[in-house]
Amino acid sequence: MIERSEQVRLAESLARQGRIAPAVAACYQALRVNERDPLAHCLLGGLMLAEGFCEQAARSAARAIELDQRCAAAYFVLGLAYDRMGGLWDRSILVWQQLAEVVPDLATAHVQLGEALAAASFADEAIDAWERALQIDPREPRAMYHLAVSALKREGMATALPGFRKAGELDPSQDDFFFALAGYDAEGLPAAAMSDIGPGIKSQLRAAHAFAANDELFKSSELIRSILDGHSDDVAALSLMAYLYLKQESVNEAMACSLRALTISTKTPTAVYALGAAFARRPALAAHASKLFSALTTMAPGQAMPHVLHAESLLGLQRYSAAGAAYRSALALDPGCVRALFGQAAVALTAGDHTAAAWAIRRAAYHDTRRRGYFWGPYDAAAEGGEQ
Amino acid sequence: MADDAPLRLYRALVKNDPAAAISVVEQVRAEGAEPDALLDSLFAPALAILGGSWADGSINEYVFTQASAVSDQVLSFVTPPRMAGDTGITVLVGSMHGDSHDIDKNIIAAALREAGHRVVDLGADVRPATFLQRVEETGARIAIVCAQMVATARAVVRVREMFVSDGRTDLVLLVSGAPFAADERLARAVGADGIVGGAESAIRMVSHLARQRRGGGSAS
Numbered sequence: 058m059i060e061r062s063e064q065v066r067l068a069e070s071l072a073r074q075g076r077i078a079p080a081v082a083a084c085y086q087a088l089r090v091n092e093r094d095p096l097a098h099c100l101l102g103g104l105m106l107a108e109g110f111c112e113q114a115a116r117s118a119a120r121a122i123e124l125d126q127r128c129a130a131a132y133f134v135l136g137l138a139y140d141r142m143g144g145l146w147d148r149s150i151l152v153w154q155q156l157a158e159v160v161p162d163l164a165t166a167h168v169q170l171g172e173a174l175a176a177a178s179f180a181d182e183a184i185d186a187w188e189r190a191l192q193i194d195p196r197e198p199r200a201m202y203h204l205a206v207s208a209l210k211r212e213g214m215a216t217a218l219p220g221f222r223k224a225g226e227l228d229p230s231q232d233d234f235f236f237a238l239a240g241y242d243a244e245g246l247p248a249a250a251m252s253d254i255g256p257g258i259k260s261q262l263r264a265a266h267a268f269a270a271n272d273e274l275f276k277s278s279e280l281i282r283s284i285l286d287g288h289s290d291d292v293a294a295l296s297l298m299a300y301l302y303l304k305q306e307s308v309n310e311a312m313a314c315s316l317r318a319l320t321i322s323t324k325t326p327t328a329v330y331a332l333g334a335a336f337a338r339r340p341a342l343a344a345h346a347s348k349l350f351s352a353l354t355t356m357a358p359g360q361a362m363p364h365v366l367h368a369e370s371l372l373g374l375q376r377y378s379a380a381g382a383a384y385r386s387a388l389a390l391d392p393g394c395v396r397a398l399f400g401q402a403a404v405a406l407t408a409g410d411h412t413a414a415a416w417a418i419r420r421a422a423y424h425d426t427r428r429r430g431y432f433w434g435p436y437d438a439a440a441e442g443g444e445q
Numbered sequence: 446m447a448d449d450a451p452l453r454l455y456r457a458l459v460k461n462d463p464a465a466a467i468s469v470v471e472q473v474r475a476e477g478a479e480p481d482a483l484l485d486s487l488f489a490p491a492l493a494i495l496g497g498s499w500a501d502g503s504i505n506e507y508v509f510t511q512a513s514a515v516s517d518q519v520l521s522f523v524t525p526p527r528m529a530g531d532t533g534i535t536v537l538v539g540s541m542h543g544d545s546h547d548i549d550k551n552i553i554a555a556a557l558r559e560a561g562h563r564v565v566d567l568g569a570d571v572r573p574a575t576f577l578q579r580v581e582e583t584g585a586r587i588a589i590v591c592a593q594m595v596a597t598a599r600a601v602v603r604v605r606e607m608f609v610s611d612g613r614t615d616l617v618l619l620v621s622g623a624p625f626a627a628d629e630r631l632a633r634a635v636g637a638d639g640i641v642g643g644a645e646s647a648i649r650m651v652s653h654l655a656r657q658r659r660g661g662g663s664a665s
Binding site: 316318 | 484489492493494495496497499500501502509510513514516517520521525548549551554555558559560621622623626642643644645648
């Protein structure tokens with residue numbers, strides 16, 4: 058366990074609040090008190106990286122590692138700084154390999170290692186690293202995206218597309234989109250105890266969505282069954298049931314529920330989504346999926362995900378330029394959409410534009426590391442002396 | 446199509462009877478229904494009835510699951526095949542001698558194959574003589590030569606020379622790669638008939654050539 062000074066605690070607290078400038082000042086203050094404080098250097102590196110000062114971040118992280126060779130967060134900062142500076146792939150590979158040794162079960166270290174290896178043209182070694190990442194964490198979307206891109210390069214789109222879809226399903230943004238369509242914020246849907254659920258259909262539906270958002274699929278489906286026993290034509294319940302069936306890979310059941318919902322009301326976005334997602338799982342139904350996702354772009358304006366789903370269905374139809382346009386629409390709405398960036402890379406590859414593909418992948422990696430807040434996990438573990 | 450066809454299909458599904466379900470599909474097809482419309486006009490309404498029966502409790506979870514499993518067997522009878530039908534067009538694809546880049550070549554070959562063309566993938570680092578030899582073996586009339594370096598792109602002229610020296614002026618030579626994308630004159634200089642700008646462009650150009658050939662004689 059690394060002892061945290063008062064100044065470091067202050068810097069941490071400020072950094073977590075997003076108050077970067079005073080946090081940096083507190084880090085410097087901490088270093089004036091003790092220049093050999095690895096956490097202060099590490100935190101300063103993390104803050105510099107967050108602000109785009111990669112060289113300063115690398116210097117601070119390297120000093121932190123010098124002082125504490127097991128400081129995983131510092132390896133993170135150093136590796137990401139090298140990656141973002143570009144052209145330092147040899148150093149980057151070394152850092153990610155060291156991180157993988159320090160924390161062998163950290164899937165992200167292998168994902169990053171794979172990216173550095175791929176950038177240095179070690180394609181086979183990169184694939185090994187991403188496969189290792191998926192062995193450690195089968196729900197790691199970025200490793201799956203990379204494997205899909207590799208499959209595209211070797212065997213073409215038909216082989217790669219299931220990988221893109223699988224990666225998309227692992228990406229939490231697709232689930233969040235379903236709940237947003239249903240009118241809920243997935244993060245603000247804490248699952249309640251069954252006994253706390255009110256008798257009204259509205260509270261039951263909310264609870265069913267909350268269970269689903271928290272991966273309590275059985276409880277959610279149990280609740281939907283009881284809703285349908287009283288209101289068999291409830292389209293929200295039918296659509297949620299379709300979503301739950303999709304989560305369990307029961308595609309035809311999902312189709313049946315969503316088609317029933319759409320028979321009752323054609324203007325049910327959650328049912329359109331669920332039916333489109335079910336069709337998308339059947340390669341022969343790509344055209345049907347495309348029509349539904351195209352309709353969804355109108356039903357859910359301002360959302361990037363329908364454009365992404367539409368683009369993926371167009372990839373299945375070999376309409377690569379149209380898919381590129383759909384990805385661009387998604388990125389116009391959400392420039393940090395990792396799934397759209399990987400898709401854009403795939404489209405660029407089909408057009409032989411390797412530079413654009415590499416750039417899109419680098420942007421995807423950048424946004425993914427930012428959105429998932431990789432820094433704080435290893436940092437807190439280092440500060441508390443715990444394992445990752 | 447008879448109005449009750451979706452209902453008959455639904456009944457076959459809940460009876461867990463794949464043969465009866467497929468027979469309904471075949472009857473509807475025999476009545477003249479368009480194959481492409483079977484999913485929308487027959488399968489989807491039958492599944493909607495199935496979903497409704499499960500929702501209102503007419504059938505239980507077990508029957509619903511069984512019926513869904515049967516519907517999976519029926520699905521292939523109401524959906525178009527995933528791969529396009531064989532166009533009969535044979536296309537040679539390979540990377541030029543001295544060029545080991547194969548990503549574009551792989552993507553183009555896979556896309557053409559998926560579009561129903563007969564693709565002969567010669568791999569990377571292919572000698573000009575091999576292109577001619579494989580043209581003779583396969584009867585292909587279209588060759589796509591990929592090159593990612595200026596030197597190998599310039600060397601594509603040797604493929605054209607090889608074709609001409611053998612009297613094969615009828616062969617269509619398409620080129621692909623960054624040097625050609627950057628300078629179209631290079632493509633003309635090596636005797637190429639066109640530049641393939643990626644997978645979609647390859648599909649478009651080969652389909653266009655196929656239509657032209659159909660108008661003027663043999664397709665392959």
